[in-house]
Amino acid sequence: MRVIGLMSGTSYDAIDAAAADLRIEGDRIVLTPLGMLSRSYPEPLQAALASSLPPATTSLEQVCRLDTGIGQAFAAVAEQAVEQLCGGRAELIVSHGQTVFHWVDEGQVRGTLQLGQPAWIAEATGTTVVSDLRSRDVAAGGQGAPLVSIVDVLWLRGRSGTPVALNLGGIANITVVPGAGVEAPGRGTLALPGASGSAARPGGAGAEPIAFDTGPANALMDAVVRDLTGGQSTFDADGVMAARGRVHPELFARLLAEPYYARPAPKSTGKELFHLGYLAEAMSGLPQIAPDDLVATVTALTARTVADAVHAYGGTEVIAAGGGIRNAVLMDLLEQELRGVPLFSTDELGLPSAAKEAYAFAVLGFLTVNGLGGTVPSCTGARHASVLGSITPGAGRLPVSPPPEQVPVSLTID
Template identity: 85%
Template sequence: MRVIGLMSGTSYDAIDAAAADLRIEGDRIILTPLGLLSREYSESLRAELASSLPPAATTLEQVCRLDTGIGQAFAGLAEQAVEQLCGGHADLIVSHGQTVFHWVEEGQVHGTLQLGQPAWIAEATGTTVVSDLRSRDVAAGGQGAPLVSIFDVLWLRGRSGTPVALNLGGIANITVVPSSEPIAFDTGPANALIDAVVRELTGGRSTFDADGVMAGRGRVHPELLERLLAEPYYGRPAPKSTGKELFHLGYLATAMTGLPEIAPDDLVATVTALTARTVADAVHAYGGTEVIAAGGGIRNPALMHLLAQELRGIPLRSTDELGLPSAAKEAYAFAVLGFLTVNGLAGTVPSCTGARHASVLGSITPGLGALPIAAPPERVPVALHIE
């Protein structure tokens, strides 16, 4: 089955479309990558999205406009992916949409909202769309995140030691794959605070710390780092999830209250160090023996250098070294989730999300032809192989 996964993460810098041939052979899912396309949001849509996200107030009119605008943006990239990556035909499109709110109170997720109306994708491409992949896990008592954990478990199970899959997006999350039950959770901010600080300090001229230049020039402010590390979220038991509802510019401003003025580069260096420390602490806490990283954060040399130092000898490598393009990992993971859905297979690992049971995920928006729904295979896949 030829499947396209569409993804925009919490950094909301661009939409990724990854295409793959997916099939089940025995107890394995075989994934053959077909390529990746990325497209930035238009400046106007990005600005509207940024102005509507927590802690900003918004209106139902803005939500409706965003749902339509994001859906149309996803549809435009999906059309391009069908033509350029799939030779004019895809069997299924899986859209994560854009997370705009993740409702967490005292560690319990009560709801999650991803915008990007899938009808625009189905109409533009004529292809069936699976979307809204997080809500079913939340309804089953889970965190709805990190949903990539089933991909990580299928892919990394069987490696020696205790491999840890790491995603450095706006929020950092890990999946720990020991010989016993796996576990997954958001460790805290990855690029969320770094990007917010850079955007504020440059007046919007830069939206991220390109090549880690600012962090590399700066020095970590010990007292601010200590205050940030005192955040109660880090001490909560897994599974757990978080988002920009907690880690935003106002949160950082509160932590800086009463401190003398901090130089811009030092501020960026400090929040970069926060990401490295909290990720490494989580890896150490669960006995990780190697870290396999993906996401935009791996393109930040300063962050990766600090993380390697904090890991204290635990090997740090990218998914590229294992045959999976790091820039496309999450999009491929959601392609696999939608593939599981149309095969009647659960897309969650309860020990990773905290749900009462595993669930078949998502809602289906029909395309122009027959629904690509298959009977569940005779054997439930227990491994993922990348060709």
């Protein structure tokens, strides 16, 4: 089945499309990458989105306008992907949409909202769309994140030691895949150990997979750069500002004292917590901090909090993806903080890092139309695995398949 995954992360800088041929062979899913493309949001839409995100307030009228505008933007990228990546034909499109609010109350996710009306995609391409993938997991008591954890578990479970998949998007998240104690899923779902929703034990035999947001990555760094440059720069290209600056010890200590880091996993967060106002509050009472030092400090914060999470769960290697891996200073700092734990990119294992999340959502939609669960309860904290998403029909038959004879327990990149 030719499937296109559409993704825009918490940095909301662009919409990524990744096309793949996906099939089930015995007890494994085989993914053949067909290519990717990326298109920036139209500037007026990006500005409207930025002005509506927390901690800003907005109106239902603006929410409706954004839902339409984002849906149309995703539809335009989907049309391009169908033609350029799939030769004019795709059986399924999977749209993550744009996260605009992730409602967390005392560590429990009460709701999550992704905008980008899928009807625009189905109408423009004539292709069935799977969307709204997070809400079902939230309804089952989960965090609704990180949803890519099931792909990480299926892909990395055969590696020795305790591999850790890292995504450096707007928010950094990891999936820890213990090398021992991971059993085959039960028939009819893709449920791995942890169906009770209990947290994994750190490392060792019998440990369960675990996944969680470690804290801010590009979202906080980008917001600082955008503010300091008056919008002339939207990110710290090549880590130039961070390289010129020095970490401010007092601010760094205040940021590390954030209670979120000490909360047990599974857990998730977003710009609702980590935004410019949050940083300004942490800087209260401090002497003026040089711009480059401020960027260096928030960059070091990401490296430290990611590495702390990897060490806490006994990670033996880190396999990274996401826009943050293009920041050489961040990667150098992370390598130092990991203290000898090898650091790779997913490119080295055959999966293009720039499109890893888009490919992951393509897999999630593929699981949905095959009647298979798309979550690992020990990773999201849900009571059970769930078939994810809502289906918007295209022009023809729904590409819904009966459950396969064997439930896949691994993922291979072909």
